Amino acid sequence: MTSRSAARPTSRDVAQLAGVSQSTVSLVLAGKWAGRVSAATAETVQEAAARLGYRPNQAARSLRLGRTRTVLLVLPTLSSPFFGALYTGAARVAAEHGFRIVVYPWPDGSGPADSPFAAPQEAIDGLLASSMAVEALSEFAGTPVVMLDSDPAGAAPTVDFDVADGMRRVARHVLGLGHRYVGHVAAGVDEWTFRSRGRALVETVVAAGGRLTRAATAIDVAAARDAAAGLLDRPERPTVLVCDDDQIAAGAYKAARTLGLEVPADVSITGFDDILLATALEPELTTVRLPAEELGAVGMATLLDLLEGGSPPSRSLPGELVVRGSTAPPP
Incomplete structure (x- = not known):
């Protein structure tokens, strides 16, 4: 028989017994689990709560x-x-x-x-x-x-997002197409996400025996156009521009067309994020979809x-x- 002085079971106790997080317990016991957790998980939580005799204390919650x-x-x-x-x-x-x-x-x-x-x-x-x-x-x-x-x-x-893996996927894709001279139109922002993208790109291209050149830009179409033009307007230009962001990629499109280059016949371009702009561009943009x-x-x-x-x-x-x-x- 349970003593009256025994500690009242908590949602953490239910979570531990059911092997789930406390937020999952809250969803299930509030009746808001449909579409968020499986029916089997909901049943496990409900059984754990019944076994412990747990009742939500709404005031304490x-x-x-x-x-x-x-x-x-x-x-x-x-x-x-x-x-x-x-x-x-x-x-x-x-x-x-x-x-x-x-x-x-x-x-x-x-x-x-x-x-x-x-x-x-x-x-x-x-x-x-x-x-x-x-x-x-x-x-x-x-x-x-x-x-x-x-x-x-x-x-x-x-x-966070595994942006390093995303950039490695981009690099392997363009390398698999045969590109060996890669231009990186990089976001000139000192943030973890862009540092991670840059490192992953360099490591993947170098490991495959390719070479890479880089231009930094603000995340802005006009600024990116100028940065990309600096990479493309040279006797030996990169055959692909890998861009840190879809807006930067839009600027790269503008640079290519200003110089009389066709995408992708003369230069391939990739982006990152897969915002609506990616499918508004022509041709539509190869990019990494991040589930924002x-x-x-x-x-x-x-x-x-x-x-x-x-x-x-x-x-x-x-x-x-x-x-x-x-x-x-x-x-």
Whole structure:
């Protein structure tokens, strides 16, 4: 017989018995698991809860999940479609759990991020921050934080993309077509994601006996056009331009056409991210598809796990190489 003094079972106890995360327990016991976890997992959680005699304490849950049920999403820009999709995924999961998201743009290189609130600890329960260093968030010290598309070596839980693998896929694709002289139109932004892409490209091309030249640019079509033109307007030019971003690739298209070159007959071009622009270009762009909406959703679920007292691990989401008409064998 269970003693009245025995400790009340918690959602963590249910999670441990069922072999799932606390966020999964919350979804199942709130009846919001359909389409997010399997029926078998839901049944396992329900059986574990019944076995332990667990009943959700809604008052305690509200306290544990925070005071305001508000999360601050810090982004480097609002102009990129990528971050719009990221917000969509995060907002969807937040709404399913009764949270709201406040979006706060903080451009890269602007120094530590100031809070838009007089007292951030009283205004928000947690923080999602994308594409920046955790050190930039010193103003929010003590606030639970999950980093998105950021250096996984940081102290905070991180949900990122395996961008190095994505770039290796691009490099193997163009090398497999026969290209041996690669031009890298690189984002001139000192961020973990672009450093990782550059290293993976260099290592793969060099290992295959190819050679590589590089030009840095802002993530801007006009700037990328000028950078790409510098690589193409020379007696011996690269036969393929590998671009760090789809907007950069659009600039490379402009440079090629300005110089009278056809894509891909004279020069192949690749991008990265697979935003809507990739299929608006003609020919459509070979690129790496990064699931930005999934990044936001998984990031928000990870933050909820953290707010519930869990210790969520960092995660890396795979990208997908999408081969379209912008790549062909070299002339």
